[in-house]
Amino acid sequence: MLTESALRDFLLVNLGVQFVVFVGAACIPGWRTLRMSYVDIAWPWGLVALGVLTLAMSDRSPLAIAVAVVFLVMGGRMGIAALALWRHGELDHELPRYRFQRKRWAKATLGSERLDLVAEILVQAVSNVTVMAVPAALVIGIDGAGMSAVAAAGMVLWAVSWVLESVADLQKLRFVRSMSTTNSRGHCDVGLWNYSRHPNYFFQWMQWNAIIVLCLPVLRRAFDEFTPVAAIGACLGLFALSAIMYWCLVFYTGAVPAEYYSAQKRPGYRDYQARTNRFMPGFRRENASAGDTVG
Known part of the structure; x- marks a missing residue:
């Protein structure tokens, strides 16, 4: 997409901004503490940065504003939650999902735990520079993008998914608090957690799918206004967003x-x-046994 002059400035500015965010918020504290959990601060605030850049570098068309709002709300919600965890000392120890990463490093290490950690952090930085940036690049590179019926449907899908992700997180928080008051340990199977073991992850994934739907009208215009290489790159990047986020989540x-x-x-x-x-x-499958695992 760098071959398209209308996109080049945004992509290069975003590269610099994401580098500053990830190095300052995750790489430096991670290097010092050997904890990767700081990436949970850097990644969402990187999304906020994408929203700010979308507003600053686009023509502020209805579709550009919609994409910016999605990035600002999604990133802001997760970023504020991450800062709250940091303030309450939850990042003073490594989160379980990042302890699990060390098992992967044992099979493919760079020879140093610190180098492995920084490399893992930068993988998430790369996502904010590449596929995550495609929706913003499309609405920045194409002027006058209005809200069509398809884009409006994408916005509704995003809003519903955002609300349901928030509901799932709230249900989990209430469950954890109830467990702490009784000093007991169990698993959350209330509300949405009765239908999925990770409803918050599912509805976050649906938000990224909604962004794809939101950008479909402007993607069609990209094949008229961009060079063929840039248009194909935008198309591949936009649809790769769903697959990559599914694999990640x-x-x-x-x-x-x-x-x-x-x-x-x-x-x-x-x-x-x-x-x-x-x-x-x-x-739920009531006839399943504990030896089975539902994917």
């Missing part, structure tokens, strides 16, 4: 790493795995 830093430790320390969790879908919501 299920296998990379999401469900699989989280469940590795939950199955070891939470009573009844293996039975919960057998009866409840891992990602896609669905009805």
Whole structure:
């Protein structure tokens, strides 16, 4: 997409901004403390930066404003939550999903724990520079993008998914607080968690799918206004967003790493795995046994 002059300035500015955010918020504290959890601060605030750049560098068409709002709200919500965790000392120890990463480093290490850690952090920085930036690049590179029926449907899908992700997180928070008051340990299977073991991850994934729908009208215009190489790159990047986020939320830093430790320390969790879908919501399987695992 750098071959398109209308996109080049944004892509290069975003590269510099994301570098500053990730180095300052994650790489430096991670190098000093050997904790990767600081990336949970850098990544969402990198999304906020994408929203700010979209407003600053676009013509502020209705579609550009919509994309900017999505980035600002999604990133701001997760970023504020991450800062709250940091303030309450939750980042003073490594989060379980990042402890799991060290098991992967043992199979493919760069020879130093610090180098492995910084490399993992920069992988997430690269996502904010490449596929995550495609929706912003499209509305910045194409002027006068209005809200069509398809774009409006994408915005509705995003709003509903954002609300349901927030509901799932609130249900989990209430459950954790109830467990702490009774000094007990269990697994959350209330509300949306009765239909999916990770409803918050599922509805976050649906938000990225909604962004793809939101950008479909402007993607069509890209094949008229961009060079063929840039248009094809934008198309591949936009649709890769769904696949990459699914892989990340299920296998990379999401469900699989989280469940590795939950199955070891939470009573009844293996039975919960057998009866409840891992990602896609669905009805529970009452005839499943604890030896089974529902994907």
